[in-house]
Structures are given as C-alpha cells and as structure tokens.
Amino acid sequence: MSKNLIPNGTFTQGGSLPEAWTFRSLMPNIEPVFQKVDFQGSAAVLAHGGGNPNCVGHLVAKMNIKCGETYKLKVLFHITEDIDPQQHLMFSLYADDFTVFNNGIFKFKKLGDNWVCGENTFYVPGEGELPGEARITFRLNGTGIVHIREMTMEATDPIPPRPVKIACSKAKPAPGTWDEHWSYAFDQLEGRGIDLFLMPEVFNDCEIEGDDGPGIQFMAKQAKRHKMYVSGSILYRDPRDGYVYNAALLFDRNGKLCGRYDKNHPFSNEILNMGVLPGHDVPVFDTDFGKVGMLICYDSWFTDVAELLALKGAEIILFPNAGYYRSLVPARAADNCVRIVSSSLDGDCGIWDTSGADVCCPDLDTTRHSKCDTTFNDVLVEQIGEVKIVSCVMDLSQSPSPHNWGGPLMSAPGGRRNRREQHRLLYDQIQREIKRWWD
Secondary structure (H helix, E strand, O other): OOOOOOOOOOOOOEOOOEOOEEEEEOOHHHOOEEEEEEEOOEEEEEEEOOOOOOOEEEEEEEEEEEOOEEEEEEEEEEEOOOOOHHHHEEEEEEEOOOOOEEEEOOOEEEEEOOEEEEEEEEEEOOOOEEEEEEEEEEEOOOOOEEEEEEEEEEEOOOOOOOEEEEEEEEOOOOOOOHHHHHHHHHHHOOOOOOOEEEOOOOOOOOOEEOOOOHHHHHHHHHHHHHOOEEEEEEEEEOOOOOOEEEEEEEEOOOOOEEEEEEOOOOOHHHHHHHOEEOOOOOOOEEOOOOEEEEOOHHHHHOOHHHHHHHHOOOOEEEEEEOOOOOOHHHHHHHHHOOEEEEEEOOOOOEEEOOOOOEOOOOOOOOOOEOOOOOOEEEEEEEEEOOEEEEEEEEEOOOOOOOEOOOOOOOOOOOOOHHHOOOOOOOHHHHHHHHHOOOO
C-alpha cells in the first residue's frame, strides 16, 4: 500500500487530466496547459504555456494533512532547455486558509538527460488533521515544456536539531596590547563549548602581515587550543601577487586555515591612503556544523555580497568590522534568510537570526512575525576585561522568515530563488546605470 499522501501522485489514473487532480485557472487569458500523457514509457503530466509568456495556473489535488508529523515532499520531472525550474515551476502544499500551513520544494538537482528531482523535509505543527491541497504551478514561460513523472509526500523521521554555539566580540585595546587582551578573553572562554568565535576587523592594530604574521599565528593558536573555529580580519599581503587585501580568515578546530575572504568593497580610505585592493570572489566555506560566508565592514552598505553568499548556501555570515550602521544588519539577514554574526572595534557586537531578530532583544521590531519556535537560546552578554562578548546557541535546522505566514511559501522570500516573481531581475540595468558616468 502506498504511503504517498498525495492522491494519484504518479498520475497513472485518469483521462485528459490525472484522476483526483483539477485545473485551477486564475484568468482565462493567462491559462497554461496541463494534460495527462505517456512520456518515455510512463504516465506523466505535461505542462506548457501554449505560447503565452505571461501564463500562470495550477494543477491541484485535495488531501488531508496530519499535524504533528514530519514529511518529505519529492518530485521528479523532465524539462526542455528553456525551462528554469526555480522560475517557471512550483511544487507546493497548502492547508486550511494558506496561513495555517504552507511549504514546498525550493531546491532542485540535475539528474542528466534533462531529468530533474527536488525534495524538501518539513514539520507540520499543531494537532489533528488539516484540509489541504498539493499544487503544481506552471508560470511565465510560453515555449518551455515540462513532463512531471511523480509528486510524493510521505511521513519521515523528525528533523534533528543542528545546534552551534557562536560568540562575537567588541574591543579596541590600546595600541600594542591587542595580544594580551584577546588572549585573556580566550582563556576565560575555556570549557564553554563554543564552536565559533569571531574577532573584529583589523584586530591586530591594522598591521600589514603575511602568512607568518602575529594576527594569523594568534588566531590559529587559539583555534587549536580551544578546539573552536576562529575568525577575524587582518591586512594581509598575499605572497602570490604582493598586493594587500583586507582579508577575513577562518581557522578550523585544529588551527588550520580553512577560509579566506578578501573585502570586495574596501572603504575609500583603505584604497586611497592605505593601498588596500578590492577582492574578487565571494566564497562559502564548509565547517563541521554548516556553511559559513563572510563580509567585512563597508561591504554591509551594499547588498551584493550578502545576497551572493546566501544564494551559494551560506547559513551563517561572519561580519567583522571597525564600525557599522546597525540597522542594516537585520535587513541583510532577513532579505537573505541567513544568520549574521558581527564583531566590532568601535560599534557594538551582535547576532541576528534568519528573521532579522537580534538575539539580545528579539521582540524589538513589532512588524516581525516569524510564527515559529525561537531558533536560538542560552543568550549571554558578558564583559571579559576590555572585551565584550555576546554568545548564544543557534539551531541551523530552522530558518524562519520575518514574515512567516504559516510557512515559506506565503512568507517574505528570504533569498529563495523561486520566490522571486518576475520575468527578469534588474541587475543588468543596475550595472548599466552604475557604469553610466554621464548625465
């Protein structure tokens, strides 16, 4: 007996449309085409726009969803080359009035020969059963063709928590004393179980150094000694080209360098008076608890670094800085559904979750409606010598939006590729305007 909660999810029964599925038209002049067909030897749903690039419509199957369970939603389909699954397709679930529960598939994988699969695991809160529906949406493509082989939803094991203990800092010791004060702070954190500690931008008195410099040696030593990831920014002279970059470095629990990000947007003074050059890449680094990206100080005034990091899969963005405009940070976190950890010389330190909530005062913004369990706990603010430290435990298994109306499909987009409802993005026009130096 099938465990699939979606009726006729393999589309084997039915005539022109699969049995138990109905077509929902939004307006007659934008209807796409759905029909049951045989494709490569098996039943499938054919979806296409009928030549209309403005088409939008759904194939819908009614179902009941049992609350208090964890489910895995999966889909398998074939596409022509002019289909972008993130833009032209959506596979989703809704219950009750759409605000009680909504979710769907947000990531897809190429299987070869134009076959694609996608899946998502999620928890349905509450008790009892909710009347709901599964939807297949085709939109905004007049020429592409999709053949959908199956759509399944089955109960699965609960999503395990993914706790990580993070600490950020604020300090600007007197010149020549940074080693002493930071060493004392690390010593006092001994045995706290911290997984990641972030130091500020140029914490080493802005000294330019190479691979064996004091700032690099210090971070590597503390990471190895305390078995934690350690990061901070220094002015780094790259031996490969001799140029100086403002580089954020990440050391693993063994004291090995496992990540480097060169500031893409140096402050004007860094370029004009210090010889610091802008970086070129925006990498994401794998750790034993999740994916980490970095941005540095002046980067925060631009949207591109944080957005690119999130699209590349960063779950936490480290933000070492000398000083910053604090109100920008919750926007960067909420826009991109990432956690941001800030350490500063002159500004305050802080940690924000994916809904843009400051862990030290999460209810400050009354327009935030995350509608889920808090994804952080054990928040601690302390002063250790000259170093202020904020720490907390964050659960990376949950990533709520600031407007989470029952789930990610009715929420703020939070960096999701297929929650951008448009024919095209405006980045090419922005690039042209930036390059246009004349009026």
